[in-house]
Amino acid sequence: MAVNSLTERNDERNVQTREETRSNERYIRPAVNIIEDEEGMVLTADIPGASKESLDVNVEKGILTISAPAQHKVPGTSSYREFELANYYRQFSIPESLDHEKAHADYVNGILTLRIPKSEVAKPKRIAIQVG
Template identity: 90%
Template sequence: MAANSLTERNDERSVQTREETRSNEKYIRPAVNIIETEEGLVLTADIPGASKDALDVNVGKGILTISAPAQHTMPGTSAYREFELANYYRQFTIPESLDHEKAHADYVNGILTLRIPKAEIAKPKRIAVQVG
């Protein structure tokens, strides 16, 4: 992407990470696609097994955090299990040129879709040229 794009890396901010040495809890980093459009960013995250009510998406100090506990929804007692569900956790640094107040999120069939529009000041403006 171009150097002035919305997804440009900003090393001045540090993304908080979970300290694995102090926590016994394991986290899954959900697979994410981030698409930049003229209107803003569209983020899609694969979060199967999470419930819509438990999903936590927030922005603070330029950091987008997505977290959700995974739910065991199978009825009955487990007889044999080869994988464990773990909670989801992912963070991204996002630019201040996005309008966080107008962000909109949908969660359908285990896919989170988050739309964050550009702030009006960040949108390109066309300047009309007057002739003489």
Template identity: 45%
Template sequence: MGQKDISVSGDHKVEKSQLSDEFFIRPAVDIFETEQGLTLVADLPGVDKEELTIDLDQGLLTVQAKGKSQMSGDSIRREFLHGSFYRQFQLSDEIDSENIAAEMKNGVLTLLLPKSAAARPRRIEIKTT
């Protein structure tokens, strides 16, 4: 398990879509591994659950969201990034794709990516004859 189980590419924070003229923000993520699987935590400020979609197609996990600015009025200076978020991850076959779970709280998405039973560590019983 580890780096071979999930592929992450690109470090740019803002990129232009290859399919349209729209720009999107590549959210920062942290990925942790346990014996049970991977936990992916993505920072999606200003995003509500209703504006978020998570798709899995042939091992490609796609996270998309429409963010919105919480402020009203004319902008004098903007340093926070607001807009659409987009990020993709290639998952290995060792991830149990049927049992992926997602939780969104305070602009932070947490994805639980469990290992398949065959990929989990286990102790082999030794029999005597």
């Protein structure tokens, strides 16, 4: 019988091991949407179970890193589980034309929204034409 995609274990779906030669810790790659427009970039990531305080978003050498430990605290003893929580981890290369100093992030209801504007040098400029 085929495996039901709703009940497959996380290690068969989207849980990955980070740096397998160094660590046995497992990570989940959060689903991400990235939209770029003339003002900059907007990244939206689905990170349920993480807290705002534990969420780590940083940019270093053109690499955007999002990481957070997932926290699932429910009183009682688990009698049935279809999924397991693991820490979140995702990295992206982003253009140097973005102004990382002016980045702004919001985390509401498990959704991280990160806005990084383009630097003034990278924005398109209209050049006035002189007559004469």
